[in-house]
Amino acid sequence: MAEVLVYVDHVDGAVRKPTLELLTLARRIGEPVAVALGNGAADTAAALAEHGAVKVLTHEAAEYADYLVVPKVDALQAAAEAVSPAAVLVPSSAEGKEIAARLALRLGSGVITDAVDLEAGDQGPVATQSVFAAAFTTKSRVSKGTPVITVKPNSAAVEPAPAAGAVEALSVSFSAAATGTKVTARTPRESTGRPELTEAAIVVSGGRGVNGEENFAIIEALADSLGAAVGASRAAVDAGWYPHTNQVGQTGKSVSPQLYIASGISGAIQHRAGMQTSKTIVAINKDAEAPIFDLVDYGVVGDLFDVVPQLTEEVKSRKG
Amino acid sequence: MSLRIVVTVKYVPDATGDRHFADDLTVDRDDVDGLLSELDEYAVEQALQISENSDDDVEITVLTVGPEDAKDALRKALSMGADKAIHVEDDDLHGTDAIGTSLVLAKAVEKAGYDLVISGMASTDGTMGVVPALLAERLGVPQVTLLSEVSVDGGTVKGRRDGDTATEQLEASLPAVVSVTDQSGEARYPSFKGIMAAKKKPVESWDLSDLDIDEDEVGLENAWTAVDSATERPARTAGTIVKDEGEGGKQLAAFLAERKFV
Structure with a gap:
C-alpha cells in the first residue's frame, strides 16, 4: 500500500490535534508515515502510533527553531525523496501552508491549501475546499507530481487506529537557504486555559x-x-x-x-x-x-x- | 545607496460582490467589479513607509500579473505613492495557478531588478497565502513573511511575525521577500494630488516572451492543480429567530440543550 507523509505539528513533543485529524484522512489514501522535527520529535511517536502512523521519521536540530520555514522544507523534501509517497499532508497553519508550497515547488508538484475534506480518487486524492467566503464548495486535485495538500483543523474526526509507529531517524542535510531568515527572539503566546480557536468544538x-x-x-x-x-x-x-x-x-x-x-x-x-x-x-x-x-x-x-x-x-x- | 522595492499586487473581484465561477471553473471576472486586493494595500503602505523612513534613494515599483483591467490595481497603488508600475499581461496566462503565478512573478521581479519584494499576506479571492513563500523559493532569497511590523536598516530587513503559538522577531539580509499582514498599519487613501500624479507615472506592459516563459509553463491546461467541480453552497435553512422579551437567554439555553451542547 502506498505511503502518505504527514507533517507533524507539535510543541516540544506534544502533538497538536489537527495532526491527528490528518492521520484519519491519510488512512483513506494509504499508510501514514509521520515526519516529526525539532525538539521533542521522538516524543510524538506514541500519540502518532495510536492514531495510525506506521512509521515516525524524526530529526532534531537547532535549525528548526532558529530559522524560519526552510529547514522544515529541507527535511520534508528528504522524507519525500526517501519514501516516494502517494501524497504529503500538512496542517493548514500559516507556517504549514508556506512549508507545503515550497515543498511542492521543489518536488515539481502542485499544492492545494485549506482542504476541508479529502478522499481517494482515480487520479489521486480529491480535496474539498470552501471558497469565496464559503459561498462555494470545490473539488480539486493535484495534476502534476506528488500531491501536497494542507488541511484545515476540524476537517476530520480523531480516530484511534493503533499501528506500529516505528521511530526511524531521518537523514537531513540543510540547504544553503535554510539559514536565510533568523529567528532572533521568540515569545510563546500566553495560555488562556481555553481551547485553541481553530480547534475548538x-x-x-x-x-x-x-x-x-x-x-x-x-x-x-x-x-x-x-x-x-x-x-x-x-x-x-x-x-x-x-x-x-x-x-x-x-x-x-x-x-x-x-x-x-x-x-x-x-x-x-x-x-x-x-x-x-x-x-x-x-x-x-x-x-x-x-x-x-x-x-x-x-x-x-x-x-x-x-x-x-x-x-x-x-x-x-x-x-x- | 539606493533601495529598489517591488510590490506585488493582485487585481481581484470585489469580495462584497456576487463572486462565482466561469464555465471553465476559473474565477469569473466579468460580472463582478474588480479592484486592488485590500490586503495588498498594506504592502504598498509598508513600501511607502520604508521609503519615507529611509535616507537612501528608494524606488517603488508595483507589479501585477493579470488581465487588461488589472491596470486599475496598478493605478490605485501609483496614486497611493508608488513610483512606477509593471503589468504582465498575456492571453496564455488565463487559469494559471499559484505555482505558475510565482514563476511569472519571479521572472518579472528579476527583470525589474530588486532589493526587496513586498507582498500582501494573501489575495482576497484565492486566499492561499503561499505566493510570497513560492517567490522566495524561486528567487533563492530569504523569506521574511507574515510581518505585523517591518523595518529596513542598511542591508537588513527585520520584522515581527505573530504566529499561532508564538511571536517571533525575524531578521534577514537583502535581497529578500517580505509579506505583511493587515496588522502592519492602516493603508493611506490616495490624495487628489496623488491621483493626478499617478496618471503621469510610467506603466510598462510585458508579455510572456519578454520574460522568456514558454506558453506551456503557464495557463489553465498546464496548471499543477485541477478544479473538477464548483458547487454553490446551499443556503442555510432559515432558523428560528426570537425577540428577547426578558427570557431570550433562557430560550437560547433551551435550544442549546436540545442540540446537546449543554
Whole structure:
C-alpha cells in the first residue's frame, strides 16, 4: 500500500490535534508515515502510533527553531525523496501552508491549501475546499507530481487506529537557504486555559456590539461556561478590545466548530468568510436586520448585555 | 545607496460582490467589479513607509500579473505613492495557478531588478497565502513573511511575525521577500494630488516572451492543480429567530440543550 507523509505539528513533543485529524484522512489514501522535527520529535511517536502512523521519521536540530520555514522544507523534501509517497499532508497553519508550497515547488508538484475534506480518487486524492467566503464548495486535485495538500483543523474526526509507529531517524542535510531568515527572539503566546480557536468544538465570539475591552468579560464568561474558545470580529480587534490572534474572518482565523455563537456581530462578508462553515450557528444582536441572522439556526434579537449573562447563568445551572 | 522595492499586487473581484465561477471553473471576472486586493494595500503602505523612513534613494515599483483591467490595481497603488508600475499581461496566462503565478512573478521581479519584494499576506479571492513563500523559493532569497511590523536598516530587513503559538522577531539580509499582514498599519487613501500624479507615472506592459516563459509553463491546461467541480453552497435553512422579551437567554439555553451542547 502506498505511503502518505504527514507533517507533524507539535510543541516540544506534544502533538497538536489537527495532526491527528490528518492521520484519519491519510488512512483513506494509504499508510501514514509521520515526519516529526525539532525538539521533542521522538516524543510524538506514541500519540502518532495510536492514531495510525506506521512509521515516525524524526530529526532534531537547532535549525528548526532558529530559522524560519526552510529547514522544515529541507527535511520534508528528504522524507519525500526517501519514501516516494502517494501524497504529503500538512496542517493548514500559516507556517504549514508556506512549508507545503515550497515543498511542492521543489518536488515539481502542485499544492492545494485549506482542504476541508479529502478522499481517494482515480487520479489521486480529491480535496474539498470552501471558497469565496464559503459561498462555494470545490473539488480539486493535484495534476502534476506528488500531491501536497494542507488541511484545515476540524476537517476530520480523531480516530484511534493503533499501528506500529516505528521511530526511524531521518537523514537531513540543510540547504544553503535554510539559514536565510533568523529567528532572533521568540515569545510563546500566553495560555488562556481555553481551547485553541481553530480547534475548538464551540466558539463564542464578540463584535462591535460588545462595545469595549472590559465588556469582553461577559463573552469570556459564556465561553468558559461552555468550555469554548473566544473569538472576535475585525471591528472588535481593530478597536483594540481583543487580540488579533483571536480574530475570526478573512484576515484572521477561519473556524468550523460544532457550535458558533456570535454576539454583537453584524455578519459582514469579512466575518462570514471565517465562520460560515460552522455546523450550528447562533447569534445575539440588537438589530433584527443584521445579515448574521441569515445564517443562524437560532437567533435572539435583543441586547447582548441582557441575553448573554442570562444564557451563561442558565448554561451553568443546567450543567449543575 | 539606493533601495529598489517591488510590490506585488493582485487585481481581484470585489469580495462584497456576487463572486462565482466561469464555465471553465476559473474565477469569473466579468460580472463582478474588480479592484486592488485590500490586503495588498498594506504592502504598498509598508513600501511607502520604508521609503519615507529611509535616507537612501528608494524606488517603488508595483507589479501585477493579470488581465487588461488589472491596470486599475496598478493605478490605485501609483496614486497611493508608488513610483512606477509593471503589468504582465498575456492571453496564455488565463487559469494559471499559484505555482505558475510565482514563476511569472519571479521572472518579472528579476527583470525589474530588486532589493526587496513586498507582498500582501494573501489575495482576497484565492486566499492561499503561499505566493510570497513560492517567490522566495524561486528567487533563492530569504523569506521574511507574515510581518505585523517591518523595518529596513542598511542591508537588513527585520520584522515581527505573530504566529499561532508564538511571536517571533525575524531578521534577514537583502535581497529578500517580505509579506505583511493587515496588522502592519492602516493603508493611506490616495490624495487628489496623488491621483493626478499617478496618471503621469510610467506603466510598462510585458508579455510572456519578454520574460522568456514558454506558453506551456503557464495557463489553465498546464496548471499543477485541477478544479473538477464548483458547487454553490446551499443556503442555510432559515432558523428560528426570537425577540428577547426578558427570557431570550433562557430560550437560547433551551435550544442549546436540545442540540446537546449543554
